[in-house]
Amino acid sequence: MPDSRKRVAFYGDDFTGSTDAMEALTLAGLRTVLFLERPAPATLRTEFADSEAFGIAGVSRSLTPAEMERELPEAFRLMAESGAAICHYKTCSTFDSAPEVGNIGRAIELARRTFVRQRYVPLLVGAPALKRYTVFGQHFAALNGVAHRLDRHPVMSRHPMTPMREADLLRHLAGQTDLPGALVDIVEQSGSLEEVQAAIDRKVADGAAVVLFDALDRERLAKVGGLLWREAAAEPLFVAGSSGIEYALAACWQAEGRTEPRTRFPSPGPAEPLLFVSGSCSSVTQSQIDFALAHGFAGIRVDPADWIGDDRPEETVRQLAREALSLLADGRSVLLFSAKGPEDASIARTRSGLAANGRGSADSGRLIGERLGLVCRAVLEERPLKRIAIAGGDTSGFVMKQLGVYAMEMAAPLVPGAPLCRAYSRDGRFDGLEVVLKGGQMGGEDFFAQVREGRAS
Structure with missing residues (x-):
């Protein structure tokens, strides 16, 4: 298993979306710092040397593919060189993106230039803690207690910049990249860790460059986290998706006794006026x-x-x-x-x-x-x-x-x-x-x- 001072490094495709990844890691017991600009390596070694994870709050969700080409490679290199076991391109948990803006497929293509020896890119978008679910590749998001398929979601289907017309995540991604994808669904995830690993290996052998994982509940999420942590044993692993990735890793670490969840925080109290x-x-x-x-x-x-x-x-x-x-x-x-x-x-x-x-x-x-x-x-x-x-x-x-x-x-x-x-x-x-x-x-x-x-x- 990886033994790195920085367990996770992530780049968030927008500012608010980056905070939920920071939150998930902090609740898992890791000191996590979110930078609003790419930090100098010296900053990671000095001012925040005792942090176990860090993120960069980016803006790629609002960038064109050409702009992403200028923004992302340096961020990916910084994450790879930081010593982090998991290097995460953090998307919104509603996966809102389009070929011409916030192109997630293009981000994955750019990352593969840095993480050249990686077998495949794991993709996990569901985050049950945030009421976001992926089932048989179809993505759902809850609103007012009701889970809606993404292409019928009252908000996301009408997003002013990137309206979601497709709930099938791999089909949506196929409009942004030619990289072949495959799905590990909830039925396949019901097997043992070794059985799920065998399913992944078959899909990669058949040519999958991106492997999407369903996400429905904490039990299966912990299993996915275990698979990711195992895959990161030899060298940094690039992954893409929502903060479901951090929740998956946290569930795995806690099950294996690697971390103690943080449950106590100082009470912030009121602050008025605001x-x-x-x-x-x-x-x-x-x-x-x-x-x-x-x-x-x-x-x-x-x-x-x-x-x-x-x-x-x-x-x-x-x-x-x-x-x-x-x-x-x-x-x-x-x-x-x-x-x-x-x-x-x-x-x-x-x-x-x-x-x-x-x-x-x-x-x-x-x-x-x-x-x-x-x-x-x-x-x-x-x-x-x-x-x-x-x-x-x-x-x-x-x-x-x-x-x-x-x-x-x-x-x-x-x-x-x-x-x-x-x-x-x-x-x-x-x-x-x-x-x-x-x-x-x-x-x-x-x-x-x-x-x-x-x-x-």
Whole structure:
């Protein structure tokens, strides 16, 4: 079995999606650091030398294949050279991707250039802890307690950037790469570890370059984790998929007595007033915004379409910051948001405005994230806060960059996939800030109240 100081290194394809992998490893008992930029090898050896796992919060879910070619190879080399046994390209647990943006198949192709001796690439997308399941290759995600096939999911089938039209994960992946894939389904996983290994070997011998594993329950997940850990015995193993991979490894390690799960964390307690920033257009976030506004939060609505071609961005930022600061001074928690759900009229206006300026719809994430990040910084410079929350993958990344945050660690669990984190910033004013980064699908309708109260699910 591998014996490495760093057990796992992962690259997350978006900022919020990276936190759930960090959370899974932390709960498994490993000190895990999430970097918001590629760390220097010296940083891993010095400042975070005692960490057992690390991640890089990337942005590849919003990149074209050509942009991925420039972004990913260096990250993959860093992971391979770090000594980590498992090197993970971390995708969203809803696998949202497309040939032209966030292409997971292209990411796997690029990784194979670094991990050249690897027999096959394991792919695990299901994460039962997050209510994401893969059964006979078909992927399901729960919403409000109901599991929906991905191509019929009320949110993911209507995703504004990468709507999921196909629930068969290998068929979806085949639209992004010519690499042949095969499935190890839940029936095959019911056998012994040796029997499942034999099934994998047969599929690889038949030409499979990518092997997808079903994921339905913790028992089978632990078996997959054991197979991955065994495969990583000789040299670093590249894997792709959701944080189900971390949960699978954790289940294996705990069954073998390699780690003790971490169950005790300091109580975060309440933090009021708070600043919440949302660039998410998910219907889940929409319900959370509606709930918050109905329960005492002050809302500030922004229209990103107004920012296109804005020749006085500094004044716009100051105006929004002044409005937020006035509400915070009155003791109100403030929710600054750019959209309420996927049908919000501002989305079409923003896309139309970008197109008129020769820019693509993918540029909306940068436009919204950078501007909201500047507002957030301006507010915190005037009014230090204990805790902030950010919704939306692109928004989270750009806000953190504006605050000079270069790394985070999980401080306490709140909602699965969206833990409370401690920020490391090069700006002393923001170092130690408590941060919660929320993906569009995470949390119940009272999520923002949970963050304010420091209340775990």
